[in-house]
Amino acid sequence: MKANxxxxxxxxxxxxxxxxxxxxxxxxxxxxxxxxxxxxxxxIVFNALVICNLxxxxxxxxxxxxxxxxxxxxxxxxxxxxVITLFxxxxxxxxxxxxxxxTRVLISSFNFLFSTTESNNFLIGRRGxxxxxxxxxxxxxxxxxLHGIFxxxxxxxxxxxxxxxxxxxxxxxxxxxxxxxxxxxGSLQKKNKVExxxxxxxxxxxxxxxFTGDFVNNKANELNEWKKIFSTIxxxxxxxxVLGNHDYGDYVSWNFEEDKKKNFxxxxxxxxxxxxKLLLNENIKISSKSQSISLVxxxxxxxxxxxxxxxxxxxxxxxxxxxxxxxxxxxxSHWDKILKKHNTRFHLTLSGHTHGMQFGIEIPGxxxxxxxKWAYKYWAGMYNERSQYLNVNRGFGVLGxxxxxxxxxxxxxxxxxxx
Numbered sequence: 001m002k003a004n005x006x007x008x009x010x011x012x013x014x015x016x017x018x019x020x021x022x023x024x025x026x027x028x029x030x031x032x033x034x035x036x037x038x039x040x041x042x043x044i045v046f047n048a049l050v051i052c053n054l055x056x057x058x059x060x061x062x063x064x065x066x067x068x069x070x071x072x073x074x075x076x077x078x079x080x081x082x083v084i085t086l087f088x089x090x091x092x093x094x095x096x097x098x099x100x101x102x103t104r105v106l107i108s109s110f111n112f113l114f115s116t117t118e119s120n121n122f123l124i125g126r127r128g129x130x131x132x133x134x135x136x137x138x139x140x141x142x143x144x145x146l147h148g149i150f151x152x153x154x155x156x157x158x159x160x161x162x163x164x165x166x167x168x169x170x171x172x173x174x175x176x177x178x179x180x181x182x183x184x185x186g187s188l189q190k191k192n193k194v195e196x197x198x199x200x201x202x203x204x205x206x207x208x209x210x211f212t213g214d215f216v217n218n219k220a221n222e223l224n225e226w227k228k229i230f231s232t233i234x235x236x237x238x239x240x241x242v243l244g245n246h247d248y249g250d251y252v253s254w255n256f257e258e259d260k261k262k263n264f265x266x267x268x269x270x271x272x273x274x275x276x277k278l279l280l281n282e283n284i285k286i287s288s289k290s291q292s293i294s295l296v297x298x299x300x301x302x303x304x305x306x307x308x309x310x311x312x313x314x315x316x317x318x319x320x321x322x323x324x325x326x327x328x329x330x331x332x333s334h335w336d337k338i339l340k341k342h343n344t345r346f347h348l349t350l351s352g353h354t355h356g357m358q359f360g361i362e363i364p365g366x367x368x369x370x371x372x373k374w375a376y377k378y379w380a381g382m383y384n385e386r387s388q389y390l391n392v393n394r395g396f397g398v399l400g401x402x403x404x405x406x407x408x409x410x411x412x413x414x415x416x417x418x419x
Contacts, residue, residue: 168416
């Protein structure tokens with residue numbers, strides 16, 4: 001017990017020292033660059049306001065006995081994002097100055113050993129130059145982050161694909177699918193923006209609307225104020241959905257297991273009330289005259305520690321080798337690890353989950369990059385391997401960071417063509 005307490009105390013001590021060093025470096029940079037005391041005072045006051053605002057909100061939630069998972073996005077997400085952005089700003093500055101200090105030690109050691117001299121004025125001037133450069137570089141991401149929080153998260157984009165298959169039933173030539181994913185209702189805020197997105201979905205005039213999981217962050221009641229809007233999503237042959245890892249209520253503490261089960265039942269009920277047919281490791285035929293395609297919906301299956309309730313073999317019961325199959329599976333790692341190597345050919349798989357990390361750089365035909373690529377090989381857009389397609393939707397809503405920078409909310413529209 002004592003050893004554990006010592007380890008905890010040591011970790012906190014190291015953490016406090018690191019934070020203090022970052023604060024000191026950042027303040028020294030401002031002090032070196034800005035000689036006007038009022039600018040330094042404004043810097044100090046701004047820091048205090050950002051941090052105190054977050055702490056105050058934590059205290060209010062704690063004293064009011066509110067549940068953090070219920071109020072995070074309406075009360076904490078933006079103040080929390082401001083604190084993280086401010087910390088990132090200081091961290092970039094500190095990295096520059098720490099590197100400069102390291103090189104200064106090396107140069108001073110060299111001068112001492114070989115009896116050479118270097119002008120103090122040069123060292124002071126270099127410090128001022130590095131401080132200016134560090135502040136400039138640290139400030140560059142801030143406008144993009146602010147845009148992502150207040151505008152980027154609502155920058156809904158329609159992404160069109162046309163896929164060709166030689167074994168597509170003729171009656172489905174030109175058949176149109178709208179694919180959406182990761183709504184995360186608990187993170188939604190502006191009704192007019194959500195209504196605009198739903199109207200955009202309906203304007204595609206698709207034959208099917210397919211939703212690939214994470215209607216909520218944690219609880220079914222997040223959908224209560226959005227249920228009416230999502231009920232207006234329309235398509236000719238129906239709306240279908242599968243579950244994502246957040247739909248099971250695993251990321252929130254429940255007083256009783258029965259409460260968790262009731263929450264899950266409520267989510268299934270609300271989805272049905274909104275007109276979505278939820279597929280739980282099962283398949284359904286979509287028919288046109290005498291021909292059909294098969295829609296296969298599996299529960300969440302994700303690599304690592306993510307829930308693995310998806311059972312593709314159970315979901316495919318009753319299907320034949322000649323059936324044209326569209327799979328809905330929330331996590332693209334399911335396609336990577338199992339589906340694309342399966343004995344059954346799945347013509348098209350639809351996934352979401354990654355959100356493209358809500359941060360990246362995408363210029364069509366030139367660059368497609370996000371840090372999430374280090375965790376997921378298939379993280380956004382259309383992929384084709386072994387004559388099988390995977391579409392990873394970038395998501396409708398947000399989670400964690402309350403914004404999107406460079407990776408916009410997506411409505412995928414996929415047209416099937418016979419060749």
